[in-house]
Amino acid sequence: EIVLTQSPGTLSLSPGERATLSCRASQSVSSSYLAWYQQKPGQAPRLLIYGASSRATGIPDRFSGSGSGTDFTLTISRLEPEDFAVYYCQQYGSSLAFGQGTKVEIK
């Protein structure tokens, strides 16, 4: 079973700043089957990135994903007010699992 560890737990930033979120897997994620989701309070998660680096439909280009093997990154180039939320990584190549989440909060 692959375990995903996200860091940091909380990221305190101001609008306009760059956010870098990390997701580390306990084993290599096959074929880069790694996704990122955004979740706001009271809402279902929203897919941002799949296949480690492909943006989902309608996702702004300030969101980008990178990485392979066991180390993956979600970058938000310039934070907009609506980007403050919790972000989860997910691997779906071998069984399926989510990371524990990173909260991006307003500094």
Next chain:
Amino acid sequence: QVQLVQSGAEVKKPGASVKVSCKASGYTFTSYDINWVRQATGQGLEWMGWMNPNSGNTGYAQKFQGRVTMTRNTSISTAYMELSSLRSEDTAVYYCAEGAADGAFDIWGQGTMVTVSS
């Protein structure tokens, strides 16, 4: 548009079972796997399992093996998740999600709150 609409909130007693439905519209129901994910209040996302609506094949997370059953009725484009032997720790919002984005979950239901309380 493509959407998944889930059944309403449930309150159950410990030891009971709950069955949550997830109705698909706007796409061919049998085209993509349906997954179930739950989230306790203030906690992270927990994957429960998947079902192929075409074949009915399923795969469950080890934690839920023996307690969860995922089924479907293709004539009404609806998937179901039944969880038995409920305990207070099963209190959570339960989501269905469709894996059309290369297996990633691009469409989610609105969530169903299940409360287990005596």
